[in-house]
Amino acid sequence: MGRFLLKRLGLAAITLFLLSVLVFFGAQVLPGNVARRILGPFADQAAVDALNEELGTDQPLLTQYWDWISGLLTGDLGESLALGVPVGELIGDALVNSFKLAALAFVLVVPLAILGGVVAALRRDRLTDRVITIGGLSLAVLPEFVTGIVLILVFGLWLEILPVSANAPPGSGFFTQIKYLLLPAFVLVILLFGYIARITRAGTIEALDADYTRTAVLKGLPRRTVIQRHVLRNSLLPTIAVVATQTGYLIGGLVVVETLFNYPGMGRLIVTASRQKDLPLLEAGVLVVGIVFLVAMLLADLMYSLLNPRIRYSRAE
């Protein structure tokens, strides 16, 4: 187990390093430069050059990258070029916000989708199954801005029971914050339900058809025990993998939802940083999302091994 973890951590470090290089040089493809973004299109070129010099963005790329990564290794994320505040503060606040929204969405969607998937599998090819699979899929293909706007109109402006912005006033209690986050979380539930339910359904059907299930049924175990001990345990394996891969998206990819509900999360922060070529902020944002993603994958693998004794990592190395 220890060796497995070490190996994974080493791989993670390499992945993050490659990610940082990719983002840094990829961002150079974007048109314009930082000082031009800050000073605006009408600014004099001399002023732009002067500001680039002050910010260090006139240096060769490798120098800039070296400065940045050596700062990072000493724990200094630097300052945002456009906003002039430490990157750590900006990322910290945004990350907490993103976690809140992602957590609420997960708490709502994971049990619901698993239940839906299992029920659909148990009633395979019947009406309930059709409703869950086709309904879930139809909802999942709706773009977030469509579901978001519909939810805002219905619950926010028409029924007036939920706030239309996701960010609760400062100092709000736990339940108030949840109330503010409900609408964007619903959007994510709608988006993810069909996908997760389908994967669960497929896994469950496979497990139901498996020899061990037949054996369990034939040896006279009650249906409930068969499903809990034999079916679910196996059918949830692909679901866990899917849920884990969605974590990265939920933390760093919710640009549309965050914009629609004016929520200061990681997605918006990263997009704004890339628009302004604010490299320290962009780099740190992407790396943090990368770390979250890698951690989620690692946790998924660990859960995998807990649920499935066949894949014990001490043997599988």
Added chain:
Amino acid sequence: MDETQHRVDEVRRERSKLENHLIDEYVLGKITRRELVRRGTVVGMSLPLLSFIAAACGGDDDDGAATGTGGTETTATGDVQPGGTIRVALIQPTTEPNPLLVQDEGGAGMLGATGEYLSFSDENLELQPRIAESWEPNEDGSAWTFTIRQGVTFHNGATLTANDVVETFEKLINPDGGSVNAQSALGGVLSPGNTEAPDDATVVFNLDAPNGNFPTLVSSANYNAIIIPADLDPADWGQTFEGTGPFKLQNFSPQVGATFVRNDAYWGEPANPETIDVKFYAEEGPMVVAFQGDEVDFVEHFSVAGGRALLEDPNTQVIAISTATHRQLHMRTDKEPFTDARVRQAIALSIDRAALVDGLWEGRAEIGNDSPFAPLYPSTDTTVAQREQDLDQARQLLADAGMEGFEVQLDTWDGFEIPDLAQLVKNYAQEIGVTVSLKITDAATYYGDGVFGKSTWLDSVMGITDYGHRPVPNVYLSSVYTSEGTWNAAHFKNPQADQLIAQYVAALDVDSQKAAAKQIQELLLEETPVILPYFYNFLSAAKPNLQNAISAATGQFDLSRAGFTA
């Protein structure tokens, strides 16, 4: 009347040449009472004095609003409840809050939230004294003396003196790291080292050349010019929002919002609201929804395209201000197919401006006449014939020029109503047989590096560019319409235009400004290097029970007298 005349003479003896000229113009009926007040406040005459002159010398009350809109600071309507919190939606600032760097509306809103200017340029382009109590030019307008209000303190308790004013402007116009934006207004007008403070209450600006509009250039219209303590590094301003205004900072969170509370030590009447709670919005849609969902009381700015719902909503109070904000369609005068002025005129004649104002702006814009002289400016000559759509004439001009049925690419960027305008221009051109292909990119691609040879904006044969509001047209004129202009996308090089523009800028009184303006307007119609189809209104939205909310077309908002009715 003799007694009045005697007093008028007495007053006139104390006024400068420039001020007396203004009074003459009013007496002769060349300017209206409203223009007298507007111009008078610019050259430093107080409102009571102007009212007296208007009453004594005017006779015909052509414009009853003259004194009413003069806006002394204490005109709060009686039934506003004291205190309260006003929640404001503001477009997210793009840079850190630094008076030198701010160049956007959200940033200007932040500066104006706690900071104060020498004067506040209100919606009628009249200057209301703030840090400056009064101002006065010398004989020819080449030096301006500002009297600084005494007893003004910064939020940190320090007393504001004339030295703070001098240092503020020196930092802004410093060629090495000053404010690019402030310099776009003050460049060639005020040079470093020429501002002095003979005593704590006096600041003298010694200008590079006479300038009748100078007080406007150092007012809130130049939104970077909030007065900050002499010893404060503008880069650190964002930590405290140090200012002298009726509100002070409680909390600022980049990309999220800011909270301001009443400054009880304010030099003037303390603000009515206790708290101003500003939320930043990256986009307009969520801002409008938040307003409709009752999560904000005041939307600092919305567009017709993004906020159409608000225009028809009975629960919205729409506040509209005339501005000089416009779109400019340029045609490269040095490149085919636009080398012939007749071709450029033909394109301009194909456009139905009234339809654009209705369709794109729901009527909330004024029709443009292909020059930057907006109807709002006192110096604009409104007798110059308005260009109207005339398809037959347009086709004839193309035939005369031997340029029927050509194709051209129109470059612009994807923002505001610009893509719609581009599409409409394409449709209009189609009607006279010209095929326009659109290339719409993001703003960064369109503007590029902002210099000739490295910018689609400045290099394209045809393009649409957005220009923000300016309180006087000087910057547009010298940057866009002169041979050496750095934003001259049409590559329009006309010695006569250069000369007329120089003449306009140097003119000190409205009469001679108007004379030059008329010639520039006519020349630009003749040459048509650019098409300016409209100047649109600056729109803010307030809840019906929110009174006395004031916005400025430059992005600041003044809520010090605002409050809710019962």
